[in-house]
Amino acid sequence: MTTIATICARGGSKGLPGKNILPLAGKPLIVHSIAFALAHPAIDAVYVSTDDADIARIAAQAGAIVPYLRPAELARDDTPKLPVIEHLVAHLEARGDTVLRIVDLQPTSPLRAREDLDACLALSAHADLALTAYDCGFNPYFNLVEQQPDGTVRISKGDGLTTARQAAPRAFGLNGSIYVWRRAALHHAAALQIKPSHTLTRSRGFRGPRFQSASPTGFDSSSRYRLHRQRRATARCHST
Template identity: 75%
Template structure:
């Protein structure tokens, strides 16, 4: 397959301003995802979509291609991610690129390991291959056991099912960690119009210690601590 990596990094961040280029373990945060993709043999090229000139400059310095600055209508706080990826891939195809598979990497997930992408790609290439493989982790929370939701009168009830006395009896559930998405090209185009869950989806489970998604200063500190605990 012709596989490219996409990294979407908007300049505006409310929870942690400038988070995509903050220094993390000696490099701008986004550089970790760029280098991760460039070092993987399955990926032919790395492309960054950003509206921010400084992010674009740093991304290029670390080996990524930034074909344009993202239009303002695709860089709002409430802009969904899928149309941004589709916009980037469609632009590359208009320039002559042939794309059959897209690996989208979240720049705020610097702790992923090559084995995680290997696992996603293996699931994607299985005989019963889905349209999308995404990474998940066990958060410890379960709607059948310890997640509740508020009722109109202000009371709460268990979110799903009648409530179970032991976690072991609850169906297994996973939390999305946002780290890795592997898309079939046609499925990405469909999902950009109709939503992520309009295509067939399979999951690859990553350990919780590699699943931190940096959105706040506390997330950043935790990710740095976990990074320094990783074996060299």
């Protein structure tokens, strides 16, 4: 085994209870990501990390491997994802498996294209981390502001003198759809609890289409409204 897919799906969502197994296009939401990973020839096995018995059952029925129920300390509202993935990979290595590359798929961003994963896999040959992103509608140097403690707002980055979008550095939103890690880089990032895309010197981004976005303006499934929009988008994809 060299390349695995990981899908992290906690059962205790507060904003949209049970979101990872809510129906989308006739299937539980998480099943779309499992099927996508199983269909790619570069992925040797698909693993789901969850603390929820119902998610584990549905994932196993869809063909994923659920080696355990995630410990409670890794399933809190504020638990970062990297320690969860590291916990899973370390478990596999402890039993003798070799993992060189990890493809992490967010279950709430199911509308992926095969060519996007192909591009990330190609980039991963020369980067510690390759990920999907999209062109933002807002730019921190131009039209994105932050509220200060006194209630005033100021431009997020720079001196505020950028008067045209074309003059600002390009900015991208991370859509959470696909992350491809090298094993050593994942271990390093998880151990230091860092934001990988901001600190690893060899991270590469692949710009995916906007419909994959996990931002409030895209089609993720972290609220009922967004799930409704995603169902409509999925229906359109299936009808074309």
